[in-house]
Amino acid sequence: MSKFLKRKQLSNKRKMDLSKYMNAFKNTGQILEGIKNNVFKSEHIEAEAAKRWATCLNCPFLDIIGKDCLIKGAAPCCSKCGCSLKYKTRALSSDCPVGNWNALMDEETEDTLKEKINYKEP
Numbered sequence: 088m089s090k091f092l093k094r095k096q097l098s099n100k101r102k103m104d105l106s107k108y109m110n111a112f113k114n115t116g117q118i119l120e121g122i123k124n125n126v127f128k129s130e131h132i133e134a135e136a137a138k139r140w141a142t143c144l145n146c147p148f149l150d151i152i153g154k155d156c157l158i159k160g161a162a163p164c165c166s167k168c169g170c171s172l173k174y175k176t177r178a179l180s181s182d183c184p185v186g187n188w189n190a191l192m193d194e195e196t197e198d199t200l201k202e203k204i205n206y207k208e209p
């Protein structure tokens with residue numbers, strides 16, 4: 088593993104683990120309350136994306152070249168669903184098609200969260 092990846096992993100461990108945090112919220116109403124209270128930040132989404140990406144890096148369905156991407160030039164992709172992993176890992180309502188990681192919220196809640204925190208896709 089490169090020094091850059093090791094440093095990135097350490098940095099991500101220090102950040103809040105969003106999926107654990109989401110488990111603390113039992114339902115959509117509480118999640119929306121958390122959004123209202125400004126508990127969620129863009130960095131939480133990025134930390135979750137980094138965690139998911141670390142899983143994808145070790146997955147046999149990772150398509151680095153992009154031959155199975157639904158959209159040309161969207162590599163790296165998941166060869167199981169064809170999605171660009173840059174976006175899929177940041178979509179909190181998205182899940183891994185073979186169960187390696189789970190959706191954390193429904194699409195409506197995700198849209199609300201991203202709008203409230205002014206989240207911009209990198």
Ligand code: SF4
Pocket residue numbers: 142143146147148149150164165166167168182183184185186187188
């Ligand atoms: S989304 Fe799931 S199946 Fe696709 S590359 Fe990532 S871990 Fe593998």
